[in-house]
Amino acid sequence: MTVKIGLVGKPNVGKSTIFSAMTRSQADIANYPFTTLKPNVGITYIETVCPHTEIGKQCNPREGYCENGIRHVPIEIIDVPGLIPGASQGKGMGNEFLDNLRDSEALCHIIDGSGFTAADGTPIQIRREPWEDIEIIEGEIKQWLADRIYRDWDKFARKADSSGENQDRSLHRKIASFGLTERQVSLIFSRGSFPARFTLWTEEDAMRFSEIIFEFMKPIFRIANKADNMEPGIRKELLQKYPEAYLVSGEYELAFEKALKSGLIKGSAGGFEITRAVSRQQSIALDRIREFFRDPAITLVSQIMGRIVQEKLGYVIVFPVVDESTWEDNKGNVLPDALLMPAGSTALDLAFKIHTEIGEGFIRAVDCRTRRVIGKDHILANSDIIRVISKTR
Numbered sequence: 001m002t003v004k005i006g007l008v009g010k011p012n013v014g015k016s017t018i019f020s021a022m023t024r025s026q027a028d029i030a031n032y033p034f035t036t037l038k039p040n041v042g043i044t045y046i047e048t049v050c051p052h053t054e055i056g057k058q059c060n061p062r063e064g065y066c067e068n069g070i071r072h073v074p075i076e077i078i079d080v081p082g083l084i085p086g087a088s089q090g091k092g093m094g095n096e097f098l099d100n101l102r103d104s105e106a107l108c109h110i111i112d113g114s115g116f117t118a119a120d121g122t123p124i125q126i127r128r129e130p131w132e133d134i135e136i137i138e139g140e141i142k143q144w145l146a147d148r149i150y151r152d153w154d155k156f157a158r159k160a161d162s163s164g165e166n167q168d169r170s171l172h173r174k175i176a177s178f179g180l181t182e183r184q185v186s187l188i189f190s191r192g193s194f195p196a197r198f199t200l201w202t203e204e205d206a207m208r209f210s211e212i213i214f215e216f217m218k219p220i221f222r223i224a225n226k227a228d229n230m231e232p233g234i235r236k237e238l239l240q241k242y243p244e245a246y247l248v249s250g251e252y253e254l255a256f257e258k259a260l261k262s263g264l265i266k267g268s269a270g271g272f273e274i275t276r277a278v279s280r281q282q283s284i285a286l287d288r289i290r291e292f293f294r295d296p297a298i299t300l301v302s303q304i305m306g307r308i309v310q311e312k313l314g315y316v317i318v319f320p321v322v323d324e325s326t327w328e329d330n331k332g333n334v335l336p337d338a339l340l341m342p343a344g345s346t347a348l349d350l351a352f353k354i355h356t357e358i359g360e361g362f363i364r365a366v367d368c369r370t371r372r373v374i375g376k377d378h379i380l381a382n383s384d385i386i387r388v389i390s391k392t393r
């Protein structure tokens with residue numbers, strides 16, 4: 001199970017373009033709403049310095065890859081069909097597509113920075129303020145979540161109230177598919193004051209509860225796409241309203257990736273050279289792309305995921321090994337696994353992630369850099385190389 005991130009937004013904002021740039025695959029892209037009819041699922045990578053550079057041996061990744069000492073750790077990206085006002089009620093492509101986001105840990109809300117699309121994604125000639133869509137679309141997602149929680153509520157409430165079971169436990173079971181722990185549910189539950197009996201809950205209570213859940217479990221990151229065609233005033237205002245928003249251009253990044261792949265250019269997005277004879281038109285386009293990415297306010301979509309997963313969600317990348325001196329597994333593979341572990345994970349959590357049996361038989365672990373023995377409660381740090389010693393191995 002890897003970390004999953006969902007791309008959401010109204011139609012025609014460039015979700016599939018961003019998806020293609022991130023996953024280096026080809027999703028359907030077109031300037032009309034509902035180009036995407038089925039979710040696209042793909043892999044992108046987050047980058048970290050690979051510890052193999054410390055021991056002078058090349059690693060053998062089981063998943064992802066390693067290039068020039070940078071380990072690329074896979075995560076999953078889901079590009080869903082566009083959402084329109086009323087989506088949670090089944091309008092547009094219907095809310096079944098929202099269900100695809102159920103197990104996404106965070107959502108990237110893509111908005112059209114250029115403003116040349118209406119609320120339903122239809123192309124328009126006069127710019128709209130791009131932040132208008134933030135409330136509309138995010139409101140739909142919250143409503144969808146509330147509906148999922150409130151679905152079959154009466155039946156659930158009657159049963160839970162009469163069972164005498166602890167309320168947290170009942171509620172946890174009801175929303176099990178959202179992947180929260182019982183402790184998290186208790187915490188959310190204690191944050192708002194909810195009626196003492198489930199049968200007394202109103203739809204409003206469910207909405208309030210889902211809002212707290214939402215903030216807790218589905219952080220939203222806003223990404224303004226089409227920044228290549230954004231008015232300076234609008235760009236400034238957006239960043240004032242949403243200082244954490246990223247500015248990107250899926251289109252330019254995709255063009256850059258393609259040119260790089262075909263060998264037309266060499267180097268980074270903001271500093272590439274053209275290596276072959278190109279037409280004047282191509283040369284102008286490439287210069288414009290290079291210039292665009294030189295702007296420090298612009299982020300590469302391929303780097304956003306690393307920032308979100310590591311900096312915002314607090315994941316650490318941990319390398320479990322079997323041999324503490326060679327950093328190999330028992331088949332001689334050097335640093336075979338790079339595992340993403342949630343913030344605050346312990347050595348015991350790692351043991352369970354490797355295998356339930358290893359977790360159950362946990363004896364102690366070793367920090368392979370310092371060769372120090374660590375206990376089950378030891379909190380893992382980014383780039384830790386850990387050997388777990390367990391009754392089963």
Ligand SMILES: Nc1nc2c(ncn2[C@@H]2O[C@H](COP(=O)(O)OP(=O)(O)OP(=O)(O)O)[C@@H](O)[C@H]2O)c(=O)[nH]1
Nearest residue numbers: 011012013014015016017030034035036082250251
């Ligand atoms: N100027 C500019 N246009 C872009 C950019 N990204 C995408 N587009 C254009 O926006 C249109 C929509 O792109 P898609 O990627 O199909 O949009 P989508 O959000 O997946 O749309 P749906 O699948 O209909 O929900 C296409 O014409 C793209 O070429 C960008 O960064 N800049």
Ligand SMILES: [Mg+2]
Nearest residue numbers: 015016035036
């Ligand atoms: Mg699409």
